Every structure is written in structure tokens, then in C-alpha cells.
Amino acid sequence: MALRNAVLAALVEGEASGYDLAKGFDASVANYWMTTPQQLYRELERMTADGLIATRVVEQERRPNKRVHSLTPAGWRALREFTTEPPRPTAIRDELLVKVQAMDIGDLAEVRASVAERMTWSRAKLARYERLRDRVLDGATEQAYLIEAERVGPYLTLLRGISFEQENIRWSELALTVIDRRLLARQLGP
Structure with missing residues (x-):
């Protein structure tokens, strides 16, 4: 999937600055798409040149325009065309898995330290996603939200991010248990 499709999907919510989009990518879209601010700004320029987005300058007092x-x-x-195309199969490219x-x-x-760091990162990300879920639901039940909300796509992708991080934590706990046993066995010797 091209970054442009993720940007188009993010702009469904309405007009946004590059900064707002970068923040949004970090807070919600990051559960399925990663980008750097530099990549995002380059893509916004290309999309403007290609006529996919309109860009306007908003003058601000005491801040840059x-x-x-x-x-x-x-x-x-x-964006509509993109939703009709069959998705490409997902492929995992994870440096940590190569180390394991x-x-x-x-x-x-060192591998143990990398797994522990991943688990810490996943726990923090899961906590962020769960806080976001609570804000989105705003006291409503999930069932009521899914029936009544105007748009449920962002919520469904958030749920996928939550389950992904939960699985990362579960796997990390298992991997740490196995690695700890092997480290202990090495210390005890033959």
C-alpha cells in the first residue's frame, strides 16, 4: 500500500495540516502504518501536484502560517478506487525476529534485552491505544458505538492495533521465559 492511500484515508476526517496528520499517524494510524514526518511532507507535495488534495495557507498570529x-x-x-482493490498479502519484516x-x-x-525492550514498547503502545479507545467510546458501550457511530473504520483499525500489541506482549512473555531458561542452563553448565 502506498503512503498516499493512508493519507487519503486520514483526510476523510476533514482538512488537516501536515503536523496534524503526522500527530494523527503517530496516535492512531501507527497501529497499521508507519511513516516519518519527512516522508509525509514529501507525499503531501506529490499529492498536491497530482491533484488528489488541495492545499491552502492559513495565516496565524504569533505562529508561522x-x-x-x-x-x-x-x-x-x-480513495474509493483503492477500497475496491484486493489487498496485497501482509508480510512481516521484523529485525527482532531475525535476531531471535x-x-x-x-x-x-542481548537478544533477551531486545525482546524485553519490545515488550515494554508494546505495553506502552497498548496503553495509548486503550486510552484512545476509551476517549472514542466516551462512556458508550462498544456495541452501541459500532451501531450508532457515523464512521467505524477508524475504531476497527484501533481494535486491530490493540490485538496486535496484546499478541506482541504474549509472544514476548513466552520468548523471555524460554530465553531465561536457556540463560540459566548456560550458567549451570553441563
Whole structure:
């Protein structure tokens, strides 16, 4: 999937600055799409040139002017077309998994530290997602929200992010248990 499709989907919520989009990517879209602010700003320029988004300058007092972006009719069409295309299969590219694959001939303590760091990161991300879920629901039950909300796509992707981080934590706990046993066995010797 191209970054442009993720940007188009983010702009469905309405006009936004590059800064707002970057914050939104970090807070909600990060559960399924990662980008750097530099990549995002380059893509916004390309999308403006391609006529998918309109950009206007908003003058601000005591702050630099900001550029805000919104979908054009061509952008709406491109997003609708994207939703009709079959998705490509997902592929995991995770450096940590390569380290775990090679841990038996590597530095087991360093791999353990990397797994523990991933678990800490996943717990923090899960906590952020759960706080976001609570804000979105705003006291409503999930069932009521899914029936009554105007748009449920962002909520469904948030749920996927939550389950992804829960699984990362579960796997990390298992991996740490196995690695700790192996480290202990090495200390005790044959």
C-alpha cells in the first residue's frame, strides 16, 4: 500500500495540516502504518501536484502560517478506487525476529534485552491505544458505538492495533521465559 492511500484515508476526517496528520499517524494510524514526518511532507507535495488534495495557507498570529490539506474530487475517487482493490498479502519484516531466529549462535543476553525492550514498547503502545479507545467510546458501550457511530473504520483499525500489541506482549512473555531458561542452563553448565 502506498503512503498516499493512508493519507487519503486520514483526510476523510476533514482538512488537516501536515503536523496534524503526522500527530494523527503517530496516535492512531501507527497501529497499521508507519511513516516519518519527512516522508509525509514529501507525499503531501506529490499529492498536491497530482491533484488528489488541495492545499491552502492559513495565516496565524504569533505562529508561522500553516498549510492545510483536504481531499479533492480526484482524491475521493482515488480513495474509493483503492477500497475496491484486493489487498496485497501482509508480510512481516521484523529485525527482532531475525535476531531471535539467530539467538542460539548469538549473544543470548542481548537478544533477551531486545525482546524485553519490545515488550515494554508494546505495553506502552497498548496503553495509548486503550486510552484512545476509551476517549472514542466516551462512556458508550462498544456495541452501541459500532451501531450508532457515523464512521467505524477508524475504531476497527484501533481494535486491530490493540490485538496486535496484546499478541506482541504474549509472544514476548513466552520468548523471555524460554530465553531465561536457556540463560540459566548456560550458567549451570553441563
